[in-house]
Amino acid sequence: MKKKYVFILSFLFVINYTYGQNKNISFFGLHRTPINYTTLRGNAVSGDTISNKQGTGGFTFIDLGIVGKPSDKISATAIMRGKNEFGAFFNTGASAEIRQITLEGTIADKFAFQVGDIDIGLTPYTFYNNDEIYNTYEADIFKIRRDVVHYENFNNGNKWRVQGFDASTKAALNKKILKQISFRGFATRSRANNQQLPTTTLYYLNPDRLLVGGKLGVIQSKYFKTSGNLVHFFDITGTSLDSSYSLKNTVLTNDFEVMFLDKQIKMGLRGEAGQSFYRYSERYPLREVNKNDYFYDASLFVKNKKIKLEVGYRNVGPQFYSPSAQSLRIINEISPSMFPTVNMGNNARVQTLLDRVTDLNIYNKSITQRLMPFLPQYGNVQPYGIATPNRSGFTANISNTQDSLMNFEVGADLLSEIVGEGSFSLRKFTSLRAGNQLNLYKLINTKRIIQLRGAARMENTTRSGSVPVNFKSLLVDAGALFEIAKRFDFSLGYKYLNASGNEYLAIRDDFNDITSFNTFEMKSSQGWYTVGLQYRIANNSIVSLHSNLLAYQNKQDAMNSFNINQIFLFYSLGF
């Protein structure tokens, strides 16, 4: 069964090899092979005869894209994947699938459209796939690892991969009154009902769930622009015969930017405000919940050619629900797929920095109606991104505006809860972050890349009163890259995360109501050291060898401390 795909792909490659690109049909592709040899050591598995302690893993795949472009205005793309898991022989681990099919083009030179597997993003409060952790200034050697999981998980920037259509148009108007007006609309099926075809007798539980929305934008002039955004996430009751629940979640927002000054120094005000309308009902037992809440976010910015300063205030209501902006990229409640248990199989191993950068199986592709559980050590101040509900306070950020010798960012969030969770007292959140990238090669005027990176983020959560909270975390990044020969790089990377204190983690039901709290106490640190060599074959092709050590120290229970050693070999060829 599997062998056939090898033949198919091999034949297609014959065609590709022989004929390459063509003016109307073209091919592109990506061949990747990440392989790792990993060992688990330390107290957590000392004397453990049950848990896995070492293993070799990886896979190789070829994504072959075919682009049919019958005219300049329309194209169809299909990406086929042939994949083979390592450790499987005689094709037992081979699989083939269609990774993406997309049609795109323009209609009457006015409407742009995409149909099929598409990536959609709007604003941070409406449709936004938040980064899994602060990683802007992490070392390049980590970015290579992160890029693998992002590609596999369809994390294209901060967009969500969805299936449906997206169309947009814009029109230039009278320049004195309105410079431009634009419209965008999309409709996707987030989930099909769980119908098993063909059938006539099955009763269904899950109805079809759609996600539709759009944006109406107006540019009045360079001094003022605004847009209205809509995202509607809903079940179509009746598409399952026995729908046990029904969701309707609408988010309606308006974002704007007003420029007061537009000369060498630019100054203005930008922001977004809106409301969510949440209705969720269940049949067994019969219950319906309606929650409406609002948010607003405004910031004053000043910038010139080199630097940008932004200071703002935001208030996101405790019952503001925007699933397409609040769903998490990582599923936090599951164990890593590599070494999932420790201590004779009695304890689940915690997710570490290494797992969250490299483990494909903990990544999430779906937009969920319920606020997903999170791990506070990886982000407690705004775990659901800017749209995290129940937050208000000031934010500030300074950064450079263009690539230069030194790129940097310094930011702070001083937030607090709007209503108490499990207590009348409110949590206070402080988050400080700073990052820097020093392009030394520009300083010493050499063509060989020499780059240093460093970043730190400190979070502090406190609550006074009868149920106090005091939780701190520190995330540090450091890295260096030296091009020791042409296209041949030596890289160093370091990540450190220290977390300590206590928290109460909310447990939510399907209505997003908090039903109870889990007491969370942590005193741990982890450091991830990596060193590697990489050869850049071409702009989109690389071969790389990394050595990794992750030391996880549980300071409350030394028996749960462990070390992970990993040799990682990576080959990626784009064509």
Place this chain on the structure above:
Amino acid sequence: MNFFCKKHRFFIIVHFLVCSATIEQASADSLSISKLYNNISFDSIGRVKLNFSGVARFEASYRNMHQLYGGMRPRVIFVNGWQNTPFLELTCRGERGPVKFDFGMAFMHGYMGFDQKVQPSYGQLFQRMGGRAKVPTRIGMVELTINESHKLSSLTLGANIQRFNEFYRPPWLWYRSSKEQFSNYYSNISAKFDNRYIYGGIQGLGIEITELPKQFSTTLLLGKTAGSGFFNNTIGIAPAIVFVGGKVSKSFGRHNIAYNSSNSMGYEENFNNNYKSASIHTITSEFYHNKFTFFSEIGAGRYQNVLVKKDWNPAVVMKMNFNRKNFLKLPFSVQYFYMGRNLYNLVSEVMNSAVYDTDVLGLQSKGAYDITFLPGLVTDLGILTNNRHGVNTDVEFQIRRLKASFGLGWNQELSNEFNVITFEHRNFAAIRSRFAFYVNSFGPYNDLVQFFMRNFERIKIEENPDSISYRKSYNTVNFNLKYKTSVFGRTLYAFNFINCNTVSDVVSPFPIFSDASFFRYIYEEATITYNFASKFHIIFQYGYEIARGNKRTTLGENGNPMNQTGVSKGIGLDYNLNEIASIYIRHTWFDHKDKSFVLDNLKGTETSLEFKIFF
């Protein structure tokens, strides 16, 4: 690396055939499509010229029913239509010296979303993989095929033909513009059936040799066919060949005579001791005269399994097509057919209304999913079914821009085997067919049979089978009108189709529209299309259906027989973006009610959006 040097020519052919052969899932729906697309020709690179063609099609529809019907969901979203409708099809053709080859593949995309709890995130399937190579040899032109479509003869290898409504768009429609579609339908007076159905898909190997000496040609087919799914796991033959067919043909100028053979064999899926076979052998002849053409197919076929070993039964089909040079000065045709009861060939044009295909326990094969058995089928004009003999006539005429065809058919069972009549719902059939997929006992009374874009219903005659002395007699009338005119300088087409069927226990050349008939059926379908702007068509459709039984059939809750009325009203908009891409929108209001069977009551709407691009 020159893959196409003489040394490697054989390797290339074998290679792509092996590639193709390894795909186990072939779809008959898309098999012949590649023949119909135009190609984009590319520059010759090296010494090989490749042509790519294909089609991408997205269709989403939403049906909203006002009440529950037959246990189905009241609201449904379909993306890309039926289960096997491809989203993207690609065909590549190449030529190297005397060798011509092509291969194709199709992919589906269900838009299931990424919810991990319900569906695999993006588990689309290769739906089709096939190919062919044409090699000139000393003895003739040899064409090797894998997983491609073939036609032997009507009784041996083809497919059931069916008429489609111009309003509802089958997935494989190859017209690149609505103008072309409606113009084509208007131009051909008798173009009622879809050409796709003249072919039968073969999942396996085909060898066809033409241009043999003395005007001979031959075809050999090995594999599985779309309709041979019930013949599985042939033991002792590797690989599992469940279909062997072939043809030897001799031409005499324009005239032709051929021997055709079709043999399906295998074991019932779950019972390896249940061997089955169905065979049919025929002689076809084609004779061309300046005033008429004559086609005939004469042969014999049989079916057997471990429980029954049925005898060889004869099959005769003869048809005369007269052109305008005859005494009537009108083109007309006459067809006579005689189909023995034991003719059982699911891969031919003969529909099965007589052989109850069973497993070793005597139960219907595949249970609720066996849609191959339609007892007492009411056939459309020209459609063949077993255990029948009959005559079909059809006459065509034109009065200025009005084109018309009138058909009259009669046929009768050879023996009364089942006290059941199966008839087809033509009104909003495409919508009905998606109420449930490929099942034989759907609906509130479990009497609906769900086909691809078709919907049948069974009605039972409540009489003791042992005391029956009659043989059911079937009458059909088709009346088709097509009119073309110009309104405000733009083309307007009006089409009207009327179909009447009756089933009774007496022989009559004409339908009997009275309670003397077990069953009466009338269908009226009107379609108007207007090209109101250069790239736009608006389409209106109206369908009306009446189906009635008499007191000798099963009575409903109120003590009366079947008394159904169905209405459908549709509006559509076609926008041909350019010569290769179009958008089609359809909206239908439908209503169906049986005054006697109170649960057979449905009402709703369906809206669909289709976007299609040809390469």
